[in-house]
Amino acid sequence: MPVIVLCSTKGGVGKSTTALILAQVFSAAAKDVTLIDADPNQPLATWAKRFAATVPANLHVIGGVNEETIVDTIDGAAAKHPFVIVDLEGSANVTATYAIGRADLVLIPMRGKQLDADQAGRVVALIERESKAYRRAIDYRVVFSMTSTLLSRESKHIRGTLAEKGIPVLEAGLPERAAYSAMFQLGGTIFDLTDADVSKPAAAVADAKQLAMAVVGVLRDQEEKAA
Ligand SMILES: Nc1ncnc2c1ncn2[C@@H]1O[C@H](COP(=O)(O)OP(=O)(O)OP(=O)(O)O)[C@@H](O)[C@H]1O
Numbered sequence: 001m002p003v004i005v006l007c008s009t010k011g012g013v014g015k016s017t018t019a020l021i022l023a024q025v026f027s028a029a030a031k032d033v034t035l036i037d038a039d040p041n042q043p044l045a046t047w048a049k050r051f052a053a054t055v056p057a058n059l060h061v062i063g064g065v066n067e068e069t070i071v072d073t074i075d076g077a078a079a080k081h082p083f084v085i086v087d088l089e090g091s092a093n094v095t096a097t098y099a100i101g102r103a104d105l106v107l108i109p110m111r112g113k114q115l116d117a118d119q120a121g122r123v124v125a126l127i128e129r130e131s132k133a134y135r136r137a138i139d140y141r142v143v144f145s146m147t148s149t150l151l152s153r154e155s156k157h158i159r160g161t162l163a164e165k166g167i168p169v170l171e172a173g174l175p176e177r178a179a180y181s182a183m184f185q186l187g188g189t190i191f192d193l194t195d196a197d198v199s200k201p202a203a204a205v206a207d208a209k210q211l212a213m214a215v216v217g218v219l220r221d222q223e224e225k226a227a
């Protein structure tokens, strides 16, 4: 526990990147993390396999998870480890529906574009339907990803629209940084990257920690409300 699910009906918005960064920050903080790769393309399982020697010992990546196995895989991991993170493919499907049904927090990465905002609305609608179906409030946050574009007028407008609709946005976003794509190419974690590998690796670590802190903040608020 808790179970954090990355979901978007749009592809390429930063789900796998966000999932892997959160997993790396939590594991670097000496927490056991299960990272479940439920995307048939297996980006995270491939990362873990290709760079097996550099994967932290307390970061457990489970690949090959599908609609038949997702619920048992999540429940098994949640009983064992303090953090479970689920990465989904970029479409609404049965696997995503089951994963959301098991989530303590759904994160919806979104770039600052109108099309992404419309797609985020679809995920929110799906989560709200599931909340009703299961009679359980499923908590979610939009996460702004690749945030260098967020200074544009379009992005400001989107933030305003989300606020109007009452769609909550995570306090921290994930800026666009070379370190975050390099980890998939070079292997290892963002903590292993040096100035020789990418520009500003320390800033990438600092931003990743901010994101993780924001997620932990939401989970803490949930605990306090439940207490
Ligand atoms: N914050 C970031 N900084 C730099 N590059 C990023 C960032 N986030 C994502 N990318 C890059 O953008 C591309 C898409 O990101 P990612 O694979 O995480 O998206 P996704 O939502 O998981 O996509 P899919 O729907 O295909 O699973 C990748 O090439 C990734 O390296």
Ligand SMILES: [Mg+2]
Residues within 6 Å of the ligand: 015, 016, 017, 039, 043, 087, 088, 089, 090
């Ligand atoms: Mg992905």
